[in-house]
Amino acid sequence: MDEMIATTAEAHEASALPRIHEVHTDPNQTAACEETLPKALKKSSGAKSPARFAYERIIMYIRNFEKALDNAHEVAMGFTGGDAGVIRIEGMGYFDPDLVTFYGSDATGAKTQLIQHVTQLNVLLRALPKHIDQEAPRRIGFKLAKELEESVETPTDATT
Template sequence: MIPDNLNNIYAKALAPSHKVNPAKWTYERLSKYINDFESSLDNDHEIGARLVSFGQAITFHIEDIGYYGPDIISFDGRNEAGEKVQLIQHISQLSVLLVAVQKQQEQPRRIGFRLKASSSD
C-alpha cells in the first residue's frame, strides 16, 4: 500500500500541467527526432521531409521548424527546385516523413543541434 503523502506526490507529478504548451512540446519532440535522424546521415545528405497530400507527394529540404502555441507547427525549407516553401500544420494533423535528401550546397545543412539548443530555453 502506498502512503497518502506519496499518492499526493504521484498525483501531482502525473497530472497534466496547465503551463504545458502542446505546440512547444511537439516542437521539442520533433527537434529530438531531427537531431537523431541527422546523426545517421553521411556528408552528402541533409534532412528533408516528404508529405503526401491531395494525391501528390512533395519532398523538401528542411531549413527550420517553429511553433506558434498552443497548436501550430511550421516547417520552413526549399523544394527540389530551390523554391522557398513553408508548411503550417495543426499538431493534431502532424504526420511528416523525415527523409535523407541530396545536399543543395557544399556542406550539408544540419538543423538538429540548433533546434535542440533553442528548445531548452
C-alpha cells in the first residue's frame, strides 16, 4: 500500500499551494519556478492577497527571463492590447488587495509607471539593449527575488 492518505485539511492546503507546469521546445529553457522557491512562494496562497500572490509569481518569471539574457540586454515590459510601447522594468510592487505596479522608463527615458488590477494583468517580457553608459545590465528580477527570500511573511506599511 504505497498510496498516501491525506486528511481533509491536508488536501485543502495542498490545493491552495502554488503549482507551475510549462512545456518548452528548447530543452535548455526551464520553468520559472523549477529552481528552489523562496519561502514566500512555498506558502499557501490563502493567506495572501491576490496582489501579493501575483507580485511574487511575476518576480519568478522576470528572474527566469533574465537568466537567459546576455550582458548587453535588460528586461523590459511590453504593453499588451495597445500601442503604449515598452518600459524598462526598474521596480515593481503591489498594493493590497488587488493592485500590482511596475516602475521604469520608456524608450525616450521618460519616467513611467503602470498600475494594473490583478484581474486585468497581462505582462509581456521583452529584452532591450542596456543603456550604453552602463557597465553591466541591471537585473531587477534577481533583486526582487532576493527581497522575497529575505522577507518575512508579514505585511509592511512602508514602501521601499
